[in-house]
Amino acid sequence: MIASPIPTAGNPAADDESGQAAFDAVIAADSRIEPRDWMPEDYRRTLIRQISQHAHSEIIGMQPEGNWITRAPSLKRKAILLAKVQDEAGHGLYLYSAAQTLGITRDEMTRQLIDGKAKYSSIFNYPTPTWADMGAIGWLVDGAAICNQVPLCRASYGPYARAMVRICKEESFHQRQGFEILLTLMQGTDAQREMAQESVDRWYWPALMMFGPPDDESPNSARSMAWKIKRFSNDELRQRFVGMLVPQAEALGVSLPDPTLRWNAQEERYDMSEIDWTEFHEILAGRGPMNAVRIQNRRNAHEDGAWVREAAVAYARRQALKAERQVA
Numbered sequence: 001m002i003a004s005p006i007p008t009a010g011n012p013a014a015d016d017e018s019g020q021a022a023f024d025a026v027i028a029a030d031s032r033i034e035p036r037d038w039m040p041e042d043y044r045r046t047l048i049r050q051i052s053q054h055a056h057s058e059i060i061g062m063q064p065e066g067n068w069i070t071r072a073p074s075l076k077r078k079a080i081l082l083a084k085v086q087d088e089a090g091h092g093l094y095l096y097s098a099a100q101t102l103g104i105t106r107d108e109m110t111r112q113l114i115d116g117k118a119k120y121s122s123i124f125n126y127p128t129p130t131w132a133d134m135g136a137i138g139w140l141v142d143g144a145a146i147c148n149q150v151p152l153c154r155a156s157y158g159p160y161a162r163a164m165v166r167i168c169k170e171e172s173f174h175q176r177q178g179f180e181i182l183l184t185l186m187q188g189t190d191a192q193r194e195m196a197q198e199s200v201d202r203w204y205w206p207a208l209m210m211f212g213p214p215d216d217e218s219p220n221s222a223r224s225m226a227w228k229i230k231r232f233s234n235d236e237l238r239q240r241f242v243g244m245l246v247p248q249a250e251a252l253g254v255s256l257p258d259p260t261l262r263w264n265a266q267e268e269r270y271d272m273s274e275i276d277w278t279e280f281h282e283i284l285a286g287r288g289p290m291n292a293v294r295i296q297n298r299r300n301a302h303e304d305g306a307w308v309r310e311a312a313v314a315y316a317r318r319q320a321l322k323a324e325r326q327v328a
């Protein structure tokens with residue numbers, strides 16, 4: 001037998017001590033943990049929480065933009081937006097599948113979401129009253145998602161990391177299409193430019209909140225970083241994001257709504273105003289402007305789809321019966 005150069009964490013039957021040693025070796029070698037491997041219970045639980053919240057965010061995230069599909073200003077815009085929203089559904093499905101490899105069922109995750117017990121990204125609880133919001137969401141929200149998710153392509157859990165590779169490619173397209181919507185508006189009439197700026201003003205701060213609380217108030221971050229699920233701290237990612245936005249805002253001709261934002265050459269970071277975390281915590285507690293609507297829509301969609309699930313089960317049963325008869 002040829003010894004594998006890549007360490008693996010052994011099988012699930014491994015006792016805790018040898019399992020932990022093998023797990024630690026995989027993490028130290030920057031290799032991947034796979035579903036068959038032994039893993040600490042906390043690692044499994046953390047991943048289930050993170051991946052399912054991520055999946056829910058993709059699915060709920062279809063709503064703010066789905067709201068504009070029938071009202072997009074041209075056939076081309078409609079086709080692009082439709083493709084983008086469908087991509088988000090796909091992201092949700094890859095991620096639910098990745099979470100299932102950790103021992104939670106799709107039904108359990110769906111139940112947690114429609115019962116209002118699961119968390120998802122706070123950003124999707126804001127309304128989308130104008131067409132420019134499709135631009136600002138693509139540019140800022142998908143842009144923040146890219147900053148967050150590119151490092152996840154190297155996360156230590158194999159199925160999560162692999163799902164993220166494809167997701168990130170699609171997120172780049174989402175960010176470009178948002179940027180392009182804003183660019184078109186900024187080259188248009190005064191009213192269009194105002195609409196673009198007003199939308200950027202509304203989405204900028206919520207997009208910065210997407211990276212989560214400041215590092216000194218993010219108790220689980222250190223552990224996730226030790227497990228190599230997370231590679232950069234919340235504040236580091238926020239800095240990277242702002243660094244990406246500044247030249248792009250200039251190219252667009254929009255201003256970022258933070259009068260204190262400036263590059264601090266000495267500390268090699270951006271100085272910026274305090275984020276209003278009370279707003280963030282209110283939304284996480286379910287009291288954002290659109291929380292109830294988002295969950296109600298999801299619940300309705302699930303109930304409306306009951307006949308599809310029943311039909312699929314009946315069909316599978318009939319196929320199994322047919323196969324049985326053929327064997328007999």
Ligand SMILES: [Fe+2]
Nearest residue numbers: 058087088091
């Ligand atoms: Fe996505």
Ligand SMILES: [Fe+2]
Nearest residue numbers: 088142171174
């Ligand atoms: Fe996206």
